[in-house]
Amino acid sequence: MNDTSFLYPFLEDHEPDPSQLLADLAASAKIKLDESTQLIGQSLEENTATLTAAAGAIARRLSLGGRILTFGNGGSACDAMAFARGSVGTGWEQISVRTLAADPAILSALGNDLGAEQMFSRQVEAFGGRNDTAIAFSTSGQSLNLLTALRVGRQRGLLTIAVTGYGGGAMANNPDIDYCLIVNSQSVHRIQEAQAHLSLHLRTLICDQASNTGERL
Template structure:
């Protein structure tokens, strides 16, 4: 980072030219503790606020998995990696039975081909057209809730009889109160970092709840 790139939006005490190493370390430790406490509080209130919706979504997902349904996840940027992690958790869990789940961001050839040939806004919708069927599940992960390619994919998914789930931050954006979204988990924060941390926990709790609804005794949650 050059000297012209300020870091005060993250660590204001660093750009304050702190000359005392011990004081600087103390400030760094206090900042880390504050962020950890903020993250913990947000995750707790997010789980509480979404408890009923999470239970309902898990019930529907378990029902669809039992009937042969599959899960497709997708997102952009950091949400791309989060959606891939969620799909992997369902498909290759550390314990318990696997569920059929795929990330629509995993194949670079498909993403770049669709982005080049039909436009980035349709990179997920076109994959659902080719792969999804009624009874499947579509999960879109976002911080803003406003990504056009996610909205296009969820619209396509709903038309094809998929159960649609959205993860969003802030006030939910366009995913909130959207007729094409069956369940929308909203993390009410203005921090992208905190939003994604809470979404990761929501995804994990959703996975646990689906196992519970499916009667998986291996996890001790039946």
């Protein structure tokens, strides 16, 4: 057994024929594409109420002049950037949203001088205001620097939201977190794919709610 054999248990080591390998890879890729689609649908169902409530709370704060701050580590940092980027033509361009995971000068200064735990919490201290929203992306729900930033955010009066996997980890039922979106899967990759779709829905709902309020964004 090699160390990815658990991903593709039906593949045998040292297959002599690339065409057989290609067929096996395509078959397993199809299974994973289907799993991903299934998990996306399931995650939307399981999080419908939370998505709607979170979008309403965020939209209310936006209407009061608040901003959205997003963050995460590694691939989840990219998810945080994607949330801030939004998608063209949705009205998202008028929302004040940016990521705390994209400035290498700030991140390296904080990481080197204060440690990874404070990479985002110090930025929440610096940038976070009473009407703002903090959104953390984590596949595990366990990242210490995200938990710390959400706690600091809560102390400063921000609305706090977590997008998680693995059943939510330490972010589920956490008193520092107002809304926790949870993808119930044990696969980091499948979790991120479902999170990307939850993130799209949340943005869409925020735009809907914000336009319904008819107030300044």
